[in-house]
Amino acid sequence: MASAFTHGFVALSLGKLMTGRLARRVWTLGLFCSLLPDIDVIGFLFGIPYRHWLGHRGLFHSLPFAVVTGTAVMLLAFRDLPRFTGRWWLLAAYFSAVTASHGVLDAMTDGGYGTGFFMPFDSTRYFLPWRPLTVAPIGVYGFLSRWGWEVILSELIWIWLPLSLLFAGVLAVRRYRDRRSRAAR
Numbered sequence: 001m002a003s004a005f006t007h008g009f010v011a012l013s014l015g016k017l018m019t020g021r022l023a024r025r026v027w028t029l030g031l032f033c034s035l036l037p038d039i040d041v042i043g044f045l046f047g048i049p050y051r052h053w054l055g056h057r058g059l060f061h062s063l064p065f066a067v068v069t070g071t072a073v074m075l076l077a078f079r080d081l082p083r084f085t086g087r088w089w090l091l092a093a094y095f096s097a098v099t100a101s102h103g104v105l106d107a108m109t110d111g112g113y114g115t116g117f118f119m120p121f122d123s124t125r126y127f128l129p130w131r132p133l134t135v136a137p138i139g140v141y142g143f144l145s146r147w148g149w150e151v152i153l154s155e156l157i158w159i160w161l162p163l164s165l166l167f168a169g170v171l172a173v174r175r176y177r178d179r180r181s182r183a184a185r
């Protein structure tokens with residue numbers, strides 16, 4: 001995995017960019033979705049090998065799983081929202097995208113096996129052609145080391161910095177547009 005902080009940061013940034021103001025229910029569930037795929041590490045306890053389709057970075061890191069998760073979150077947690085409206089689909093797309101972003105980040109790391117993006121239909125594990133992220137240790141203790149420091153540094157440079165710049169750019173454009181439409185009134 002990439003570190004949990006970075007998965008969460010991507011969830012919040014995507015939420016702001018895609019849905020504007022973030023209601024608490026949206027960002028808490030967004031965080032949840034961004035970390036959910038790693039539930040597959042439980043498989044190690046049951047002796048499921050890494051390479052197995054139910055193993056780490058397998059089915060639970062796939063795009064089909066992301067779509068199912070996004071839809072399930074909407075059906076379970078947003079029953080008060082009228083179904084299949086524009087807003088409903090936007091949120092479903094958001095939760096799917098956040099879940100999928102986990103596997104994409106993992107596919108940008110330099111360790112482990114790749115992400116099974118198309119499982120269960122295709123068992124190939126994929127890496128992105130560009131893998132600047134140092135793979136994160138599983139568990140907290142690994143972070144208190146030189147390895148942990150390298151992970152954090154690589155994520156700050158390649159994820160946090162570009163996303164923050166993108167974010168600042170989008171905010172500036174939105175503010176400029178608001179000011180112009182107010183001036184035109």
Ligand SMILES: [Zn+2]
Nearest residue numbers: 001037038106
């Ligand atoms: Zn992962």
